[in-house]
Structure formats: structure tokens, C-alpha cells
Amino acid sequence: MAVVEAVVGARRRPRGPEASEARLAFWLILPAVLGLVAVSAYPVIQTILWSFQHYILTDPQNVYFSGLRNFQRLVNREAFWTAFKFSILYTVLAVAGQFVVGFVLALTAHREFRGRGLVRAAMLFPWTMPTVITAVTWRFMYNDQLGFFNGSLQHLGLPHQIIWLGTPTLATIALLILAVWKVNSFVALVLLAGLQSIPKDVYEAADVDGAGPVRQFFSITLPFLRAAIMVVLVLRTVESLQAFDIIYGLTGGGPSNATQNLPLYIYQQGFGEALNFGFGSAVAVMLFIVIFVFAIAYTRLLYREESYA
Amino acid sequence: MREETLRPPLAAGRVRGRTAAGLRPGRVGGRTAFYLMAIVFAVFSLFPMAWILLSSFMPLADLTAQPLVYLPHPPTLDNYRFALQQAPFARYYLNSTVCSLSATFACLVLAGLAGYAIARLRFRGKQYVLVGILMASFFPPITQLIPLYNVMNKFALLNTYWALIIPYTFHTLPMAIWLLSAYLRDIPRDLEEAAMVDGTSRLGAFWRVIVPISAPGFITAGIIVFVYDWNEFLFALTFEPNAAMRTIPVGIALYQGQFTYPWGTISAATALAVVPLVLIILIFQRRLITGLTAGAVK
Numbered sequence: 001m002a003v004v005e006a007v008v009g010a011r012r013r014p015r016g017p018e019a020s021e022a023r024l025a026f027w028l029i030l031p032a033v034l035g036l037v038a039v040s041a042y043p044v045i046q047t048i049l050w051s052f053q054h055y056i057l058t059d060p061q062n063v064y065f066s067g068l069r070n071f072q073r074l075v076n077r078e079a080f081w082t083a084f085k086f087s088i089l090y091t092v093l094a095v096a097g098q099f100v101v102g103f104v105l106a107l108t109a110h111r112e113f114r115g116r117g118l119v120r121a122a123m124l125f126p127w128t129m130p131t132v133i134t135a136v137t138w139r140f141m142y143n144d145q146l147g148f149f150n151g152s153l154q155h156l157g158l159p160h161q162i163i164w165l166g167t168p169t170l171a172t173i174a175l176l177i178l179a180v181w182k183v184n185s186f187v188a189l190v191l192l193a194g195l196q197s198i199p200k201d202v203y204e205a206a207d208v209d210g211a212g213p214v215r216q217f218f219s220i221t222l223p224f225l226r227a228a229i230m231v232v233l234v235l236r237t238v239e240s241l242q243a244f245d246i247i248y249g250l251t252g253g254g255p256s257n258a259t260q261n262l263p264l265y266i267y268q269q270g271f272g273e274a275l276n277f278g279f280g281s282a283v284a285v286m287l288f289i290v291i292f293v294f295a296i297a298y299t300r301l302l303y304r305e306e307s308y309a
Numbered sequence: 310m311r312e313e314t315l316r317p318p319l320a321a322g323r324v325r326g327r328t329a330a331g332l333r334p335g336r337v338g339g340r341t342a343f344y345l346m347a348i349v350f351a352v353f354s355l356f357p358m359a360w361i362l363l364s365s366f367m368p369l370a371d372l373t374a375q376p377l378v379y380l381p382h383p384p385t386l387d388n389y390r391f392a393l394q395q396a397p398f399a400r401y402y403l404n405s406t407v408c409s410l411s412a413t414f415a416c417l418v419l420a421g422l423a424g425y426a427i428a429r430l431r432f433r434g435k436q437y438v439l440v441g442i443l444m445a446s447f448f449p450p451i452t453q454l455i456p457l458y459n460v461m462n463k464f465a466l467l468n469t470y471w472a473l474i475i476p477y478t479f480h481t482l483p484m485a486i487w488l489l490s491a492y493l494r495d496i497p498r499d500l501e502e503a504a505m506v507d508g509t510s511r512l513g514a515f516w517r518v519i520v521p522i523s524a525p526g527f528i529t530a531g532i533i534v535f536v537y538d539w540n541e542f543l544f545a546l547t548f549e550p551n552a553a554m555r556t557i558p559v560g561i562a563l564y565q566g567q568f569t570y571p572w573g574t575i576s577a578a579t580a581l582a583v584v585p586l587v588l589i590i591l592i593f594q595r596r597l598i599t600g601l602t603a604g605a606v607k
Binding site for chain 2: 021046050104132143146242248263
């Protein structure tokens with residue numbers, strides 16, 4: 001700190017205050033920018049470059065430019081398409097579930113009531129917990145013999161031989177329930193912030209005009225929340241496409257790779273037995289493209305809605 | 310007063326006001342249904358942790374009992390003893406603490422300096438810097454994993470704390486800069502100028518005047534960053550192949566006990582892992598909400 005101060009101070013004097021401010025700003029921002037370039041930007045660029053190379057970690061002598069070879073192999077692999085489809089399926093269903101439950105939760109927590117602080121603290125809980133640990137916890141609860149769910153079903157006299165993580169469909173449902181549990185509170189918090197920015201007098205005016213609660217919801221609440229809704233949907237979609245911890249901890253991608261999404265596939269190819277950095281990078285590039293396509297679609301949607309508004 | 314400007318409209322909810330359409334307090338029936346829903350949500354959010362807590366005090370006989378038992382009898386601390394003494398969770402706890410605290414500190418220092426420059430200094434190209442920083446936060450970590458692993462390997466940083474401290478510091482940096490520059494922008498210029506008139510340099514004024522005043526902003530950013538670091542899994546899994554260097558999330562995810570179902574040990578370890586987070590939620594609830602929603606709402 002003192003050194004920077006001395007350097008900056010020494011250089012400041014001969015120049016005007018404007019130049020000295022710019023100079024100081026440069027030195028203050030430099031460490032952050034250098035670090036971000038090294039730790040965030042460089043790896044992304046390197047991934048793109050490696051996707052066009054033959055590069056297997058265990059065979060470092062044999063690295064060469066291979067054009068689109070990795071991508072050719074990738075589109076011919078069933079495992080890639082399984083992961084691709086599961087990524088999309090998981091994202092669409094998880095985001096839809098998180099959004100609906102989160103919205104109801106936001107409307108609930110928006111009200112003034114005794115104990116609201118408690119409900120809000122409870123809401124924060126799932127979101128603040130480490131994702132992978134919650135996934136392991138749920139795996140424990142989903143256990144078919146000793147788990148909380150089957151055990152409770154048995155106490156209730158219901159069918160309790162459900163092998164939650166044993167079939168692709170059930171494992172997907174189990175994963176989606178966990179995904180909704182984990183994230184609906186975040187959705188709720190953002191929507192709640194939006195709800196509370198709606199001016200009260202708009203509702204009062206609607207009351208005077210005799211608009212009912214349903215009408216008010218669709219004509220006031222929803223339109224006012226549009227920006228918050230878009231933010232939530234974009235963030236959740238991008239995050240869900242990158243989901244790794246939650247699947248790794250709950251199903252590990254199983255049963256028989258049925259719940260393996262693109263991030264798990266990247267990990268398996270890059271760090272599993274394959275250690276195929278070139279191929280793993282190509283899958284990463286495909287994931288990039290998927291995220292990009294979703295982002296464009298949302299931007300289009302938002303733009304169109306705005307032009308009608 | 311600065312609090313008000315930084316905090317998203319959530320705080321405004323404190324002011325008694327009208328409620329969302331469609332869920333108005335109406336007749337008694339509506340009110341009961343409403344309370345029921347609030348309770349359902351609270352229970353839904355908390356029951357997995359409650360179950361883990363109960364399980365952590367159960368002897369093995371309870372954990373494997375059929376049909377399921379809900380309460381430990383007798384409650385025992387054996388699982389905690391085992392997790393900390395036989396199983397290496399004390400070590401994992403230490404690893405997590407060192408990495409998270411170091412990275413949070415480094416991130417706050419860098420974000421404080423950069424955030425100050427962005428909020429208070431005039432320079433050309435500021436918007437490009439901001440856009441660049443924001444873009445960096447959108448790169449998916451999974452797409453950076455392989456090259457970062459390679460770099461860590463080349464510099465012999467795998468299996469050291471640096472392999473996590475460095476990426477954590479910079480992965481949380483955009484968020485921290487974003488939060489802090491918004492906070493620093495609202496501090497009155499007079500305060501700083503008064504100090505500078507007294508002969509203090511600009512950075513001296515930053516350190517002696519701005520930082521103490523903006524402590525709440527630093528705390529908010531620090532909490533968000535710490536929670537991110539404490540919970541991070543992907544890098545910790547990949548950059549610390551040596552079992553002794555695992556952080557808590559990795560340690561729990563990869564724990565293989567000597568029993569078929571080491572749930573007792575895992576439950577105890579999970580309960581311990583969650584302690585700092587529960588404290589943060591209880592003490593800093595509003596700051597946490599602020600930090601989480603500020604980035605999204607702005």
C-alpha cells in the first residue's frame with residue numbers, strides 16, 4: 001500500500017489533477033484486470049484453441065492441430081448426444097419448476113405477517129448451503145432401503161419400495177425436486193425485490209377502478225416484474241446449463257449415464273480415465289455454444305416484448 | 310443513509326404497506342391458508358438439514374433401523390468424535406478455512422482498490438473496464454477447468470492451497486467489484502476532500518476515511534465471497550487430488566467409510582460444515598439478501 005502510494009504520489013506532481021487521477025486509477029485497477037485475464041479470460045481462449053488440437057495429457061509428445069476432428073468424433077458419439085439432450089431437458093424443467101415455486105414463495109413472503117423474518121431466514125437456507133453437500137444429503141434421504149423418503153412413506157402406509165435413484169425417469173425426477181428445493185429461494189428473493197419496488201398507489205388506483213385481485217395480478221404485478229423475471233430466467237438458465245455439483249453429488253450421472261449432462265461429460269472426458277484434453281475442450285466449446293444460443297433467445301424475447309410494451 | 314441506497318427495495322418492505330395482488334389478507338379462511346403456505350415453505354426449506362442434524366446424533370443401530378426412526382435414542386456424539394478423530398474431517402475443515410479466508414481477504418483488497426477507482430476516479434475507458442469485468446464473471450468455470458488444471462500443474466501448484474486461493478480470489482472478484490463500487494459511489498466526496506485538504510494523500514484518505522466508512526459494504530461483499538469460496542466444489546475436486554488437501558465439500562462428497570452407509574459420519578461432518586453458514590444467515594440475513602439480489606436487480 002505504502003509503496004503504491006509513494007510511486008503514485010511521485011508521479012502525480014508534475015501532471016495535472018486529471019492525469020494523476022487516471023494514472024492512479026490505472027494502478028489500482030491493474031492487479032484486478034491482470035488476474036482476471038490470467039484466471040478467467042486465458043483459460044477460455046485456451047479451451048477454444050485446444051478444441052482444435054489432438055491433446056491427450058498422458059501423451060504429451062503427440063500434440064498437434066487436428067482441425068475439426070474432435071468435433072467430428074463428438075457428433076458421432078452417442079454419449080455426447082445423451083449428455084446434450086439431458087442438459088437441455090434438465091435446464092428447461094428445473095428452471096420452470098424453480099420459477100413457479102419461487103414465484104409463489106415470493107408472493108407469500110411479500111406479505112406482512114408475524115414471523116416473516118423467520119420464513120425469510122428459512123428461505124435463505126437451501127440457497128446458502130454448499131450444493132454438493134445438499135446433493136449428498138438428498139442422496140442419503142433418497143436411499144431406497146434406509147432413506148428418509150421411503151421410510152416416511154412406509155410409516156404413512158404408502159408404497160415404499162421406490163428405487164429413487166435407480167431408474168432414469170425416477171432419478172431425473174429426484175434430481176429436479178432437489179434442484180427446485182435448492183434454488184427456488186433465490187428466485188423468490190429476486191422477485192421479492194421486484195415486488196417491493198411496485199408503487200402501492202398503482203394497486204390503490206386499481207382498487208378504485210374495481211379491478212379484482214386476479215386482474216390486478218395480470219395487469220399490474222406481472223408487467224412490473226418483467227425485468228426481474230427476465231433476469232431470474234437468464235441467470236437460472238445459464239447456471240442450470242453449467243450444473244455440475246448437484247448431479248455429481250446426487251446421481252454421479254447415473255444410472256448408466258442417464259443423468260449425465262454436458263459439464264459431467266466434460267469432466268469425465270478431461271479428467272476421467274480418458275484425460276483427453278482436446279476432446280474435453282471440444283465438448284466445452286459445444287456447451288459455450290448452447291449457452292450462447294439460450295442467451296440470444298432470451299435477448300430476442302426481451303427485445304420483442306419491450307417493443308410491444 | 311447509504312444503507313438505503315445500496316439495499317434493494319427489499320428493505321422498503323419493512324414499511325407497512327399494501328400486499329401483492331391475489332394474496333390479500335382477506336377473510337379468516339384466506340389468512341389460515343396463507344399461514345399454512347408460509348409454514349409449508351419454511352418446513353420444506355429446513356427439513357433436510359433437520360434430518361441431517363437428527364441423524365448426526367444417531368447411533369448406527371438407529372441409522373440402519375427398519376422401519377425408519379426419527380429421533381436418536383439414545384443421542385450420541387460418537388459420529389462427531391469419529392468424523393473429527395478417525396475420519397479426516399478436522400483436516401478438511403482447516404483446508405476450507407485457510408482457502409476461504411485467504412481468498413476472501415485477497416478478493417476484498419483487490420476489489421476495494423479497483424472498486425474505488427471505478428467509483429471515484431475519472432479516467433477514460435471506464436465503461437470498457439466495467440464491461441470486461443462483468444464479462445469475466447459470465448465465463449462458465451467448467452469451460453476453464455482444463456487449462457487452469459494445466460497451469461496449476463506446470464507451476465507445481467496442484468495440492469497446495471494456492472491452487473484454490475488464486476482462482477477463488479479472481480472468480481469472486483467481478484461480483485465484489487460490482488458490489489463495492491456501487492457502495493463507494495454513494496460516499497460523500499466532501500469527507501475525502503476534507504482529509505486531503507489536511508494533507509493526506511488520496512490513497513491515505515482512501516485507507517483512513519473511505520474504508521472505515523464503507524465497512525458495511527466490505528462486510529456484505531465479504532460474506533457473499535466467503536460463502537462462494539466455502540461452498541466451491543469443482544476446482545477443489547480437480548486441483549487437490551491429494552486426499553489430505555480436500556476441502557469440506559469434496560471431503561464429504563468423496564468420503565468412503567468403513568460401513569456400507571457411513572451416513573452417521575457424513576451427517577456429523579455436514580452439520581459441522583454448515584455451522585459457519587448458519588451463523589452467517591442468522592447474523593447477516595439482510596446483508597446476504599442484499600448481496601445476492603443486488604447483482605441481479607441492477
